[in-house]
Amino acid sequence: MDYNYSERMSKLNGAATREILKLLTRPEIISFAGGFPATQCLPQKEVQEIANELLSEGRATEVLQYGTTEGFVSLRQQLIEYVKTAGIENVELDQTLVISGGQQGIDLMSKAFLDKGDVVLVENPTYLTALQIFDSYQAKIIGVNADKNGLDIEDLENKIIQYKPKFIYCVSTFSNPTGKTYSIANRRQIASVTAKYNVMVLEDDPYSKLRFEGEPVPSIKSFDTQGNVVYVTSFSKVLSPGLRMGVAIGNKEVIRKLTICKQGVDVSTSNLSQLIVCEYLKRGYLFPNINKSLPIYRERKNAMIDAINKYMPDEFSYINAEGGLFIWGGFDAPINTTTLAPEAIKHDVAYIQGQVFYPCGDVTNMIRLNFSNASVERIDLGIHRLGDMFKAEIAKVK
Amino acid sequence: MDYNYSERMSKLNGAATREILKLLTRPEIISFAGGFPATQCLPQKEVQEIANELLSEGRATEVLQYGTTEGFVSLRQQLIEYVKTAGIENVELDQTLVISGGQQGIDLMSKAFLDKGDVVLVENPTYLTALQIFDSYQAKIIGVNADKNGLDIEDLENKIIQYKPKFIYCVSTFSNPTGKTYSIANRRQIASVTAKYNVMVLEDDPYSKLRFEGEPVPSIKSFDTQGNVVYVTSFSKVLSPGLRMGVAIGNKEVIRKLTICKQGVDVSTSNLSQLIVCEYLKRGYLFPNINKSLPIYRERKNAMIDAINKYMPDEFSYINAEGGLFIWGGFDAPINTTTLAPEAIKHDVAYIQGQVFYPCGDVTNMIRLNFSNASVERIDLGIHRLGDMFKAEIAKVK
Structure with a gap:
């Protein structure tokens, strides 16, 4: 059987995030890829x-x-x-x-x-x-x-x-x-x-x-x-x-x-x-529960910022968000975060490559890091792994 | 503000059934319009x-x-x-x-x-x-x-x-x-x-x-x-x-x-x-509950068939379904069920005009009657009202 799909299907592939999420079955992988709320904040x-x-x-x-x-x-x-x-x-x-x-x-x-x-x-x-x-x-x-x-x-x-x-x-x-x-x-x-x-x-x-x-x-x-x-x-x-x-x-x-x-x-x-x-x-129930959640998110965001400052290469800069779930950053160096995303999973850590967020798909040096759904310890460990990987890559291209 | 909708919206109006359902707020209206399962069968x-x-x-x-x-x-x-x-x-x-x-x-x-x-x-x-x-x-x-x-x-x-x-x-x-x-x-x-x-x-x-x-x-x-x-x-x-x-x-x-x-x-x-x-x-739970529901549906279907035979004009014929939720029938007479649908609501009874089920919308003498969500008594009363209305209409066009 030849399936004769609609024209729109030629541009539609699985969402990058949801495909990456499906790869994350090994519990040792630390995921900064999703946009999940913190599990302990679910009422x-x-x-x-x-x-x-x-x-x-x-x-x-x-x-x-x-x-x-x-x-x-x-x-x-x-x-x-x-x-x-x-x-x-x-x-x-x-x-x-x-x-x-x-x-x-x-x-x-x-x-x-x-x-x-x-x-x-x-x-x-x-x-x-x-x-x-x-x-x-x-x-x-x-x-x-x-x-x-x-x-x-x-x-x-x-x-x-x-x-x-x-x-x-x-x-x-x-x-x-x-x-x-x-x-x-x-x-x-x-x-x-x-x-x-x-x-x-x-x-x-x-x-x-x-x-x-x-x-x-x-x-x-x-x-x-x-x-x-x-x-x-x-x-x-x-x-x-x-x-x-x-x-x-x-x-x-x-x-x-x-x-x-x-x-x-x-x-x-x-x-x-x-x-x-x-x-x-x-x-x-909504606002009291949100107020209980905020310190957890704040602590995780701060842990991620601290870890970035500690482990990521000097060529990496980022936006320090006042809320939400994500830290967005990029490299002032010829680092292709799209080709490195599967590499990161081999190092047991996941992020989303920046490229997928651009309508033209023309930017390849950015990454999105989610901080809401990992513990402070795992955030530190995961960013440490990422930092080591990116530092090694930068050393290669220098 | 002029809203510049997509071309597809020019053909889309509210679904006839869902619009009719919204009219049925008066509890005295007997509705054969929906496709609701019997409320007492909900587990x-x-x-x-x-x-x-x-x-x-x-x-x-x-x-x-x-x-x-x-x-x-x-x-x-x-x-x-x-x-x-x-x-x-x-x-x-x-x-x-x-x-x-x-x-x-x-x-x-x-x-x-x-x-x-x-x-x-x-x-x-x-x-x-x-x-x-x-x-x-x-x-x-x-x-x-x-x-x-x-x-x-x-x-x-x-x-x-x-x-x-x-x-x-x-x-x-x-x-x-x-x-x-x-x-x-x-x-x-x-x-x-x-x-x-x-x-x-x-x-x-x-x-x-x-x-x-x-x-x-x-x-x-x-x-x-x-x-x-x-x-x-x-x-x-x-x-x-x-x-x-x-x-x-x-x-x-x-x-x-x-x-x-x-x-x-x-x-x-x-x-x-x-x-x-x-x-x-x-x-x-599924099949035992379905088996408990079937006699209720069978009884209601039979009540509707009995009422149709008793009250509807001779010019009306129908398909006696072996299951499901609907009786489908039509008039061998110049009866426009589309224009009569709002009229029926004035008589406190609702059906769906057959026209909306035809891609060309070219058939106007058919009606769909749902039997699953009204009691035997209300089915009898509702079909009685419909029968009287349609008989009067047929008398007019004869």
């Missing part, structure tokens, strides 16, 4: 308590029978309260859509807006699965320059004029992969320049609640006066990725289109996941 | 027991942390055993993909195979959400003639030659909307004619376990010798639709492509849903 007791109550006789039908595509009203009301913490006020029920993880928001936005050949602008570099989703819609992905304050607004405006993009995609707080946070001024400018040119923004915010240093900043969505920003957030990093729960907030006409797309994708998000998150929010 | 006690054990300390990490896109190996092993009941033998692990409800299988197959303008052949009429999914990929949908034994093989072969379709979609057992089951000979012929022309088959089987009369038949997949049939089944009708759980079985190369598509759609199916289904199968 086992609370979820068990809630699930047990939800599945008691009084509420089981709600859980087990079909639900609406939009999601439970009780949950959406909780989510309206929740997004106020990102500065998003006055959200109405029909401006909310429950989604099966934040990533589904990227897929639904792509479905609703992208035809083959349409342009999406992204921060360069950006979340690699977003790039793959845009590829699956055969969009043209163009990178926008960025610095420590956020997107380069002049470059953004020029590229809007030149490419007439359908939307801009960005992870505005503790960006994946760079860990960077856009300044408030930058957010305001993004909202205003995109409104000026009638361009949508997809603001992806899975990480902002994991801030262990500095002051919180409001979302780009909070500066949206024209209804052109869709804000997506996820419970994967602050509660549980296994539940696959997120929410999209936007203009009600756009949310209606995303809902129609979702009808054809998965009918609705798992009722049990929805109602667990609803009760978790209602009972006030 | 509350068993799911509560399993969820509680899964969320105990020993297994909570498995539930709450990220899982693989393919799904839990333990679940996939159970599913390999389960599909043997559809005559599908010798399935290997890499021929299985856990999906978020059976419907996701239709979306993933479309993503992997359909470019704009590609042809999908479907039984005429067929599941309306499948039609909407194919529309969302801008495919051309062509209906294949069918009779009580299944697809018209000559018409199928001619249309394969004429249209070179990417795949054939069919609900081979207790079809939605017709309730029909393809004969064994027909299944064998479908497998052989599609293999001859190198055409894929997407066999959608959500209903076959809900058989209350007659003998079970093996799936089309069981006659697949070339790896061109993808079999999709769902736990929505036999366990719980709220969990959003299903499985796709196919050639390993095709399953790999569907997995890559799923990575970009929802990362993985909810771990809790997956592991609940895994334990439910492992503990042997």
Whole structure:
């Protein structure tokens, strides 16, 4: 049998991260490759308590029978309260859509807006699965320059004029992969320049609640006066990725289109996941649990920075993130982190090569290191191994 | 703000069924519109027991942390055993993909195979959400003639030659909307004619376990010798639709492509849903619970048939299904069931107009009646109301 796949499949290969994660079956491998929350921060007791109550006789039908595509009203009301913490006020029920993880928001936005050949602008570099989703819609992905304050607004405006993009995609707080946070001024400018040119923004915010240093900043969505920003957030990093729960907030006409797309994708998000998150929010468990998690993340991030300073070659520099899950760094030396990634696994340590985060795939000296899911001891040991490997490589090319 | 949606959105409106379901907020309305399993058949006690054990300390990490896109190996092993009941033998692990409800299988197959303008052949009429999914990929949908034994093989072969379709979609057992089951000979012929022309088959089987009369038949997949049939089944009708759980079985190369598509759609199916289904199968709860449900469904189906014979006009004829959830019927009279559907709601009863199940939307005298989710008394009352309404309409046009 010859399988005659769609054209889009020629560009789609397995996600680099998920393929690498599958290699990590040997327990001696120290993985900085994933984006997993710390296992001890997963709220086992609370979820068990809630699930047990939800599945008691009084509420089981709600859980087990079909639900609406939009999601439970009780949950959406909780989510309206929740997004106020990102500065998003006055959200109405029909401006909310429950989604099966934040990533589904990227897929639904792509479905609703992208035809083959349409342009999406992204921060360069950006979340690699977003790039793959845009590829699956055969969009043209163009990178926008960025610095420590956020997107380069002049470059953004020029590229809007030149490419007439359908939307801009960005992870505005503790960006994946760079860990960077856009300044408030930058957010305001993004909202205003995109409104000026009638361009949508997809603001992806899975990480902002994991801030262990500095002051919180409001979302780009909070500066949206024209209804052109869709804000997506996820419970994967602050509660549980296994539940696959997120929410999209936007203009009600756009949310209606995303809902129609979702009808054809998965009918609705798992009722049990929805109602667990609803009760978790209602009972006030979220923020106390996040506050218990933050010292663990802070300690691990600091351990990674200390280890980098101690073991990595002088040619390596990095961005010291104020939150999130990642340290992003690169070599001022002809080091190809893509070809070295399998080599690192031989040394029992894994990272993600920077190349996969660039729409053009043209940068090969960067690496993304995840610090959230390894102990302080293993972080030290893993960075030690990586440092030794990279130092040996630099010695070779010198 | 002018929203510049993708071209595909111009054909996508809200699913007729889901829109009608949203109208049904008044409890006095008797709904034959949905496809809900009977609420008292939802296994509350068993799911509560399993969820509680899964969320105990020993297994909570498995539930709450990220899982693989393919799904839990333990679940996939159970599913390999389960599909043997559809005559599908010798399935290997890499021929299985856990999906978020059976419907996701239709979306993933479309993503992997359909470019704009590609042809999908479907039984005429067929599941309306499948039609909407194919529309969302801008495919051309062509209906294949069918009779009580299944697809018209000559018409199928001619249309394969004429249209070179990417795949054939069919609900081979207790079809939605017709309730029909393809004969064994027909299944064998479908497998052989599609293999001859190198055409894929997407066999959608959500209903076959809900058989209350007659003998079970093996799936089309069981006659697949070339790896061109993808079999999709769902736990929505036999366990719980709220969990959003299903499985796709196919050639390993095709399953790999569907997995890559799923990575970009929802990362993985909810771990809790997956592991609940895994334990439910492992503990042997499925078939005893189905056997307890069947008399309820049989009784309701018989009540609907009795009520139809008693109250519906003589011009109405129907197919008496041996299982599943639906009675399909039509008028030998100029009755437009589409324009009468809102009228029926005014009479506190709901059905789905047949028109939405036809790719060409050219048939307006048919209706689909769901019997699974109303009591015997309400079935009698609802069909009485419908019968009165249709009799009055027929009197008008005579």
